[in-house]
Amino acid sequence: MKKAMTLALALVAGVLLGTSWLTPAAASDRIAASPRIPAPSGLTSTDVSFQGFGGLTLHGTVLSPARSRGRVPGVVLVTGSGAGVPREHLLTEATQFARRGLAVLIYDKRSEGYTDLRRSFSELADDALGAVGALRARPGVDPAKVGLWGLSEGGWVAPLAASRSADVAFVIVVGGNAMSPIRQQVWNETSGLRRAGVSGSLLDHAKRNFARLGADAGLFAEAFFDAEGVLERVRQPLLGIWGEHDLQTPPADNPPRFARALRRGGNTHYTFRFFPNADHGAHVTPDGGLTRGEALAPGYADLVGSWVRDVTSGRLPDADAAAPPAQDHRSTEISPSPWWASGWSQLAAFALFVVAFTAYPLTALVRRVRGRTVRPVTRWARLLAGAGLMAVLGGFVYIFYLMAAGRWPDPGPVLAGRPLPWLVVQGLAVAAVAATVATVAAWWRTRRGTGEAVPAGERVRTGLLLTGGVVFVPWAVYWGLLVP
Numbered sequence: 001m002k003k004a005m006t007l008a009l010a011l012v013a014g015v016l017l018g019t020s021w022l023t024p025a026a027a028s029d030r031i032a033a034s035p036r037i038p039a040p041s042g043l044t045s046t047d048v049s050f051q052g053f054g055g056l057t058l059h060g061t062v063l064s065p066a067r068s069r070g071r072v073p074g075v076v077l078v079t080g081s082g083a084g085v086p087r088e089h090l091l092t093e094a095t096q097f098a099r100r101g102l103a104v105l106i107y108d109k110r111s112e113g114y115t116d117l118r119r120s121f122s123e124l125a126d127d128a129l130g131a132v133g134a135l136r137a138r139p140g141v142d143p144a145k146v147g148l149w150g151l152s153e154g155g156w157v158a159p160l161a162a163s164r165s166a167d168v169a170f171v172i173v174v175g176g177n178a179m180s181p182i183r184q185q186v187w188n189e190t191s192g193l194r195r196a197g198v199s200g201s202l203l204d205h206a207k208r209n210f211a212r213l214g215a216d217a218g219l220f221a222e223a224f225f226d227a228e229g230v231l232e233r234v235r236q237p238l239l240g241i242w243g244e245h246d247l248q249t250p251p252a253d254n255p256p257r258f259a260r261a262l263r264r265g266g267n268t269h270y271t272f273r274f275f276p277n278a279d280h281g282a283h284v285t286p287d288g289g290l291t292r293g294e295a296l297a298p299g300y301a302d303l304v305g306s307w308v309r310d311v312t313s314g315r316l317p318d319a320d321a322a323a324p325p326a327q328d329h330r331s332t333e334i335s336p337s338p339w340w341a342s343g344w345s346q347l348a349a350f351a352l353f354v355v356a357f358t359a360y361p362l363t364a365l366v367r368r369v370r371g372r373t374v375r376p377v378t379r380w381a382r383l384l385a386g387a388g389l390m391a392v393l394g395g396f397v398y399i400f401y402l403m404a405a406g407r408w409p410d411p412g413p414v415l416a417g418r419p420l421p422w423l424v425v426q427g428l429a430v431a432a433v434a435a436t437v438a439t440v441a442a443w444w445r446t447r448r449g450t451g452e453a454v455p456a457g458e459r460v461r462t463g464l465l466l467t468g469g470v471v472f473v474p475w476a477v478y479w480g481l482l483v484p
Contacts, residue, residue, distance in 0.1 A: 037061045040095045050134035052127035060107030063098040073145035073312045074103040076131040080152030084111035100305025105135045119221040125161035145312035163233035170311050172239045175249045175280040178257035182223040186211050187331040188248045199417035205480025210399050216343040231261035237269035237311040243278030244325040245289030252327035272321040356468025357389035363461050378442030384435035391428035429481035436469030
């Protein structure tokens with residue numbers, strides 16, 4: 001049943017936009033190894049292979065200090081979202097951490113089983129644990145001092161892997177989330193619109209409810225992942241790092257959630273730090289997080305090196321959390337849709353609107369072709385049919401357009417916090433509601449005032465139209481079309 005609903009909603013989306021984002025990418029059977037990474041100055045570079053989830057062979061590179069006294073601590077880097085992200089994506093971090101005395105493993109991320117519609121943090125966690133095992137087995141690496149570092153999506157994956165294995169000595173998250181992916185993503189997308197001057201119902205209703213609809217239909221993988229529940233099971237010391245100009249993850253909302261979850265599990269060995277002029281990945285940003293520079297934030301790599309040496313030597317931090325940076329607006333909790341707003345209910349409402357609002361003018365066209373003339377109950381019904389259909393289709397097309405734009409949306413001209421296209425759709429919704437009321441009143445007057453019988457066909461046509469108009473009212477309120 002869920003697959004049928006997913007397909008139906010995907011087809012509706014495809015028809016409306018004609019885009020291919022709903023089509024999963026083909027998955028490869030094995031991850032091809034990236035070209036060998038030359039050893040940066042002062043480091044050694046060694047290629048490794050290991051088994052991930054489902055026996056998938058993954059390939060990586062270990063960067064280590066060329067000269068070291070005894071065995072060194074190690075860290076596996078877990079990248080952010082995207083299928084098949086190459087290990088070179090984290091080469092800057094790996095190089096800088098290795099120069100601070102760590103053995104660092106970076107690896108090519110899987111593409112098998114990972115698409116826009118399907119991904120599993122559990123499978124990615126097993127991949128990360130496979131990398132931990134490979135690094136622990138390397139000569140010159142202290143197997144008791146190997147931990148995980150996770151960026152963005154890796155900030156969900158690394159703690160999950162650590163909660164499953166005592167082989168993980170510590171956890172580092174950069175731009176990490178202690179909230180659900182759907183809550184983070186909605187904050188991310190609405191932040192882009194707020195920067196463009198947008199406020200009101202488009203953000204508070206339409207964007208939020210559209211994300212919930214996608215999750216209901218299976219179009220938002222891992223939408224309600226229980227990040228706090230995972231953190232409650234993490235026993236290893238944890239270092240949390242955020243850039244003060246993080247535009248993808250709420251940098252002020254997340255640290256307190258991390259702290260609460262860890263403490264509920266009895267873990268007080270955490271350290272939180274915030275870097276000025278740094279973006280989501282703790283890289284220097286010249287323009288408030290819009291552009292990522294190549295260099296890491298000053299002091300970031302030093303912090304990682306010293307913190308890892310401390311915690312792997314038994315010097316555990318005790319709830320060391322700096323004050324989080326300012327955040328323009330708070331994220332909001334997003335729960336699964338109630339039954340009356342579920343995917344099936346939305347699909348049924350959409351079908352009703354299409355049938356009700358198109359049947360009225362199509363019937364009139366058929367009558368004209370046949371040379372029949374039937375007096376309509378009221379001319380307001382025409383407005384209801386036209387405005388209602390355009391409001392429904394226009395609203396969804398506009399929301400789809402903004403969603404496809406991702407973090408850099410162009411909402412169009414903005415008036416008093418409302419994009420002009422959204423104001424037009426809201427105006428159509430108001431006109432549809434006014435026409436519904438006027439059509440009901442006209443039908444009532446016709447039946448009560450003149451006593452003139454309305455033909456059966458016209459009663460069916462108008463009755464179906466009014467059904468659509470009545471259902472449209474709560475539907476439009478839910479989607480923010482009738483809300484300021």
